[in-house]
Amino acid sequence: MNDTANPLIEVRGLRKYFGAGPQPVRAVDGVSFAIREGETLGLVGESGSGKSTIGRMLIRLLDPTEGQIRFKDRDIAHISQRQMRPLRSSMQIIFQDPYASLNPRMRIRQILGEALDTHGLAKGKGERQARIAELLDLVGLRPEYADRYPHEFSGGQRQRIGVARALAVEPSFIVADEPLSALDVSIQAQVVNLLCDLKDRFGLTMLFISHDLDVVEFLCDRVIVLYLGKIMEIAPTETLYHRPQHPYTQALLAASPIPDPAQRHKDRPLLVGDIPSPANPPSGCVFRTRCPHALPACAETVPALAEVAPGHWKACLRNDLHPLSMKGTSQ
Amino acid sequence: MDQLAYVLKRLFSRRIVLVAAAVLVAVTALAVFFPMFSGVDPNAISVMERLKAPSSEHWAGTDELGRDLSMRIVYGSRYSIMIGIATAFFSVIAGTALGLLAGFFKKLDAPIMRVIDAMMSFPDILLGISLVSILGASLWNVVLALAIVYTPRVARVVRASTLVIRELLFVDAARALGVSTPRILYAHILPNLMSPVLVQLTFIFAYAILAEAGLSFLGVGVPPEIPTWGTMIASSLQYADRAFWTIVFPGIAIILTALSLQIVGDGVRDLLDPKLRKSA
Ligand SMILES: Nc1ncnc2c1ncn2[C@@H]1O[C@H](COP(=O)(O)OP(=O)(O)OP(=O)(O)O)[C@@H](O)[C@H]1O
Ligand code: SF4
Numbered sequence: 086m087n088d089t090a091n092p093l094i095e096v097r098g099l100r101k102y103f104g105a106g107p108q109p110v111r112a113v114d115g116v117s118f119a120i121r122e123g124e125t126l127g128l129v130g131e132s133g134s135g136k137s138t139i140g141r142m143l144i145r146l147l148d149p150t151e152g153q154i155r156f157k158d159r160d161i162a163h164i165s166q167r168q169m170r171p172l173r174s175s176m177q178i179i180f181q182d183p184y185a186s187l188n189p190r191m192r193i194r195q196i197l198g199e200a201l202d203t204h205g206l207a208k209g210k211g212e213r214q215a216r217i218a219e220l221l222d223l224v225g226l227r228p229e230y231a232d233r234y235p236h237e238f239s240g241g242q243r244q245r246i247g248v249a250r251a252l253a254v255e256p257s258f259i260v261a262d263e264p265l266s267a268l269d270v271s272i273q274a275q276v277v278n279l280l281c282d283l284k285d286r287f288g289l290t291m292l293f294i295s296h297d298l299d300v301v302e303f304l305c306d307r308v309i310v311l312y313l314g315k316i317m318e319i320a321p322t323e324t325l326y327h328r329p330q331h332p333y334t335q336a337l338l339a340a341s342p343i344p345d346p347a348q349r350h351k352d353r354p355l356l357v358g359d360i361p362s363p364a365n366p367p368s369g370c371v372f373r374t375r376c377p378h379a380l381p382a383c384a385e386t387v388p389a390l391a392e393v394a395p396g397h398w399k400a401c402l403r404n405d406l407h408p409l410s411m412k413g414t415s416q
Numbered sequence: 417m418d419q420l421a422y423v424l425k426r427l428f429s430r431r432i433v434l435v436a437a438a439v440l441v442a443v444t445a446l447a448v449f450f451p452m453f454s455g456v457d458p459n460a461i462s463v464m465e466r467l468k469a470p471s472s473e474h475w476a477g478t479d480e481l482g483r484d485l486s487m488r489i490v491y492g493s494r495y496s497i498m499i500g501i502a503t504a505f506f507s508v509i510a511g512t513a514l515g516l517l518a519g520f521f522k523k524l525d526a527p528i529m530r531v532i533d534a535m536m537s538f539p540d541i542l543l544g545i546s547l548v549s550i551l552g553a554s555l556w557n558v559v560l561a562l563a564i565v566y567t568p569r570v571a572r573v574v575r576a577s578t579l580v581i582r583e584l585l586f587v588d589a590a591r592a593l594g595v596s597t598p599r600i601l602y603a604h605i606l607p608n609l610m611s612p613v614l615v616q617l618t619f620i621f622a623y624a625i626l627a628e629a630g631l632s633f634l635g636v637g638v639p640p641e642i643p644t645w646g647t648m649i650a651s652s653l654q655y656a657d658r659a660f661w662t663i664v665f666p667g668i669a670i671i672l673t674a675l676s677l678q679i680v681g682d683g684v685r686d687l688l689d690p691k692l693r694k695s696a
């Protein structure tokens with residue numbers, strides 16, 4: 086679909102429907118994309134758009150209803166959990182809620198040790214000990230903390246432990262599912278820096294899911310904009326933020342708070358109304374019920390994701406709209 | 417050793433837990449050692465001494481056959497405590513296993529819960545009576561019957577908790593790491609079930625002692641020559657209006673023991689919760 090050289094992971098026609106019957110919840114409805122080795126791909130969209138569902142399917146915490154997930158050139162979308170097991174050391178996840186993601190009955194040593202043991206990554210007690218200390222050091226925690234329980238840590242520290250657990254198995258691909266949104270703003274910056282650091286250091290490939298458009302801009306190489314389980318636009322970060330083509334992206338960017346009010350665009354479209362139910366999505370373009378540029382044709386035809394500039398794809402029927410220049414200088 | 421001392425220190429830091437533990441130790445010690453050394457026959461009948469009120473000679477009075485109640489309570493503790501502990505132990509093991517399987521594996525949920533619900537649709541005592549009549553009245557059959565009666569209760573509680581814990585993110589994290597399902601059950605789910613299971617354990621201990629009394633009263637309990645607190649109350653119930661002590665003292669023994677176990681159980685539960693414990 087979208088041309089990406091050297092993909093580590095490539096997704097085609099991925100769907101996840103929850104519930105049987107005539108009106109299942111179409112959480113993810115036919116998405117295709119690829120992530121290059123070493124790339125950080127952002128995934129943004131409103132709550133309920135299917136971001137977590139995509140992330141969970143990529144590492145097979147959820148079984149896809151349909152579609153392909155090629156990881157290192159092998160389709161893992163429908164292989165058994167047993168076949169998945171050896172691959173699990175290559176793909177990890179960092180969760181949003183650092184409180185629920187650590188077992189309250191386990192010491193940090195046991196939490197990290199379990200990751201090592203599961204994949205036979207530390208032989209003998211000494212090596213295990215050393216590796217746990219190393220992992221804690223990696224995420225900026227003191228090695229003495231290994232004998233503590235999760236409740237003795239702050240949210241930010243817990244998230245660091247979650248990162249250490251993910252790194253323990255030396256993965257090449259990490260899904261970060263809103264790893265910041267449960268943290269205080271002051272702590273968020275530290276965790277962003279940590280992720281940035283680790284990404285460079287280990288050449289990690291990452292799917293970074295977030296609500297926070299500023300963080301995505303800072304951290305990601307390319308960005309996918311998701312709406313009701315469908316991709317609206319994909320572009321390199323720079324392009325997407327400065328010349329968004331899809332009306333939904335434009336609305337999202339307009340809705341995000343801007344520090345300097347002088348830079349606020351007068352004619353920015355704003356997002357009004359509620360997101361429709363994924364059990365009963367609108368016909369044609371799913372965004373049409375909230376789109377300021379919708380035409381009658383938008384109810385008839387499902388817009389295909391089409392390349393509008395090299396590496397820049399959008400799913401919108403209208404090509405007569407000016408790409409809105411965001412971020413300052415208007416034209 | 418340090419660890420043990422620390423654990424005990426924590427456990428007994430609350431005075432009420434200490435008192436309750438002391439009661440349990442005393443009751444158990446009496447139950448185990450007194451019959452060995454006293455040489456008293458708790459079944460000795462004395463027609464002249466029937467239904468005597470508590471006195472310096474008979475601390476807890478005598479029953480309708482003139483047997484000394486204080487002696488019988490001490491002797492009975494042996495059997496009652498054993499019934500309580502054994503019933504609680506077996507029903508917690510069986511109930512936890514069933515509840516865990518039903519709660520964790522969606523395919524097993526319906527079959528297991530259908531049986532559990534069917535069992536729970538019988539009143540406890542009716543199910544107990546039927547089981548003992550089928551199995552035959554003996555001490556171990558009463559334990560077995562009561563364990564079967566209380567298993568569904570534990571299974572339900574464990575299933576409900578498992579359904580919640582299964583969805584928590586740390587279980588997803590373990591699955592994402594490739595941790596095996598048996599290990600997820602044993603290392604991630606089971607430890608987080610400790611609190612509700614421990615509560616059930618102490619409840620069932622008390623219930624079992626009382627239910628054994630009920631079965632005895634209905635004539636399907638432990639054979640009457642074995643003195644249990646239950647059989648004592650059951651056999652004297654018809655004299656209760658004339659001789660209240662015949663049921664009050666065994667009753668106090670039941671309540672005191674059950675309450676003490678409950679308090680100690682709470683203490684242990686708090687101790688098991690890392691949130692209430694400082695890492696040493
Ligand atoms: N296990 C499930 N069963 C049924 N529906 C589900 C399930 N998980 C998610 N959904 C539905 O699928 C849709 C997408 O959910 P998802 O969690 O992927 O959204 P999201 O983009 O991650 O949202 P958020 O920003 O709130 O995390 C939602 O409508 C949600 O209600
Ligand atoms: S296809 Fe129509 S409704 Fe959809 S985004 Fe484009 S203009 Fe709006």
Ligand SMILES: [Mg+2]
Binds near residue numbers: 136137138262
């Ligand atoms: Mg989500």
